[in-house]
Amino acid sequence: MAAGHSRRSIQRQLGMTYRTVKLLADAAAPEDLFHGQWQNRRTKLDDFKSHLNERWAEGCTNAWTLWEESKTHGYTGGYGAVRACLQPFRTTQAEPAARPPSAHTVSGWILTHPDTLPENERLKLNSVLASCPELEALTGHVRAFGKILTQLQGDQLPHWIKAVRADDLPSLHAFANGLERDLAAVTAGLTLPWSSGVVEGHANRIKMIKRQMYGRSGFGLLRKRVLLA
Known part of the structure; x- marks a missing residue:
């Protein structure tokens, strides 16, 4: 024109x-x-779309399964219409789910003193503990034992063991049983200011020298290396 x-x-x-x-x-x-005449025309699937949406939200994303379910509710249409109806859901970009922290990461948070734990990690730990009462109880016992250990409060050890036994924490019960087998020595180690750390350090140094010689030397050579080191 x-x-x-x-x-x-x-x-x-x-x-x-x-x-x-x-x-x-x-x-x-x-x-x-x-x-025109084909716009907004009702189809056989219109009455079943709400059911499809609900089932998709519940996690059922198989078009064939949803078609079979719809037929049991009275749908007489074909499989292709159901598949086409679900296609927009498949192409929609969903927000990626946040990856949960690993067991190693959570253990590190629990073993870190609360005052030195960064704010963001403290919030994440609180979120994890809120969903697991057993882990929350374990965290309380670990921090209480850390206080006994760092502040030399060995007299509190029996009370700590009793509190541990009150909770259903089998792994921690095994640790408490080990402490009770030599309770006097453990209490002394958690109370007195002296330590055998220096002696253990020398023992480790001698073992290292032995490994360097691959077991081919006698006591005389080992003695000279220790004294001359």
Whole structure:
């Protein structure tokens, strides 16, 4: 029409109906062409879309399974319509789920003194403990034992063992049983200011020298290396 042809002329040249030519000429945008008897037409699946949405939200994403379920509710349409209805859900980009912290990470948070634990890690630990009462009880016992250990409060050890036994924590019960087998020595180690750390350090140094010689030297050579080191 921009070239001067009338609608009737275009109709005759293209072999179209006048109604089609008029529809094309009057459309201001491509979207205006998509109107007619097929728009907003009800389908057999309309009454079952709410059921499909609910099942998808519950985690059932298999189109064939949902089609079979819909047939038991009275749906008489084909599988292709159900699959096409579910396709937009598959192409929607879902937010990636936050990765839960590993057991090693959570253990590190529990073994760190609360005053030195960064704020973001403290909040994450609180979130983990809120969902696991057993882990929350374990954290309390670990921190209480840490206080006994660092502040030399060995007299509190029997009370700590009794508190541990009151909770259903089998692994911690085994640790408490080990403490009770030599309770006097453990209490002394958690009370007195002296330590055998220096002696243990020398023992480890001698073992290291022995390993360096691959077991091929006698006591005399080992003695000289220790004294001259």
